[in-house]
Amino acid sequence: MSDGEPTPSTAAVAEPPVLTRLRERFPDAIVATHAYRGDATAEIAPATLLDVCTFLRDDPVLAFDLLADVTAVDYIGTTPRFELVYHLRSIAQGHRVRVKTRVPEESPRIASLTSVWRGANWLERETYDMYGILFDGHPDLRRIYLYEEFQGHPLRKDYPKEKRQPLVTARDVAPEQAERTEAREQQRYGRWPE
């Protein structure tokens, strides 16, 4: 890169205050921090996610009231394989933080943040849909973009871009609804001649 640009490993800049405060409160939960290109980032142990996020929201100095984004990154070939990424913004305090945590391929489970920010609902459903991460405590964990019969999770790196999906037969309509439709059509168009 251009000269004088700090590389991520040797960045000798002061730690953002958000990370300092988080480290003071959760000295054991923090796995690593960095502020690459000025984005304060904390990687935490997965079991502490709910506690850390509740603190991030409720602490008056941090006050992260807006959950901007939830997503995952598939680091295939490394263990643990999946990294969950949460982008938070404090409207009152005007700062941002990125919280990351890793979950293994064998049990891609993590606590749901729907109890902390309501907006986590759809974002976590999307992450489940695209990466197959299971969110414990989510009230309604279903696919959001794709259909129920879709096989696999498309944003995983081992899902080929060209992969085709089997054709899905039409889903059964609830019997009473089918009856209603039939009755209505008979009323409207008369019975079909045999």
Added chain:
Amino acid sequence: MDAGRNNPPVTDDLHTQPMEIQMGPSHPSTHGTVKITLKLDGERILDSEVEVGYLHRGFEKECESGEYYQAIPYTDRLNYASPMINNVGYCLAAEKLFGITAPPRAQYLRTIACELSRMSDHFTCIGAAALELAALTPFLYCVQAREQIYDLHESLCGARVTTNYVRIGGLQSDLQPGFAELCRDKVAAALKLFGDVDELLTKNPIFRERMERTGTLPADTLIAYGVTGPLLRAAGVGFDVRRAEPYLVYDRLDFDVPVGSSGDNYDRYLVRFAELRQSARIIEQALRDLPDGPVDVDDPRFRWPAKGKVFNRMEELIDQFKLVTEGMRPPAGEVYQAVEGANGELGFYLVSNGTGKPWKCRCRAPSFSNTQALRDMIQGALLADVIPTFDMVNMIGGECDR
């Protein structure tokens, strides 16, 4: 008298049951492909379920399989009503990752492009809202106003809708001669048309009756849902990324962030209306201050050489060859860059592993979070209130479903 077949027993309550109806995915009164399953008691909405995903086309997967610069045309299609903002948001994120900054002239032109897009998005939103509340004329005026903006897009980049104008480290091209005059004329023409829309709608009792006191949610609920943009500002929270975390040259320009008070659909309409005028102010200032100079960063690793030079000179031919075959290689790392889209915070999260292709390219779409709050906005309301509320949420399928 016997309670026989012809005389059923009299009961206090009429036997009723909630009715379930499906609105969408293709409904004439919603400008967006979305399915809302409503559970109704008469006209009162007991519960609803909003289903998105009809326009999902694998934006992130496509971006991950191409070079960094190849994702730019896909960003046009995110929010097709304001393509320039998406272009700019993605390129700013990529530039943050690469550690480069576009030259000042490009920054000013990007600002102009962003504000033109914001205007066209608000024209689309307000026009469609009027149309779906059965006012056809304002829609035609809005479309005509949007055409003025599209004329300017055409002058900037040759395309009207899918612009693909911004490049990593610069712009596709510098201005055509006479752009400043054209821009002033077209923006003035658009605002004049909008004055007519103002007179037709803002004090119109039918329009106000449908918009006022509908779709209201308190600001803290909106924030909990991750709602940003005009919806949040209408509820009194003056959060605007252009002001809170200035990018481009917004810190050098004088503009207001309009906020509402009640947070109902009418306030959302008024906030969008006021933002249009602010956008026009920003464009005027940016045109006035527009500096001379190059529009591309002076670095052959990012600048696409001029075609004439590629065909006739060795150095530029090599540059072009290397850009196409190897791509632009950022250092390993991750960045998140937010810009103020027309409907809220538009963010791009890029993860690089040091190769020419992004390992992860995530778009934080404002419409996605905004649409999520729709269920709460229409809970307990009348069926007819779904239309203005959905209009003001302004879900853009391309961006919501990615």
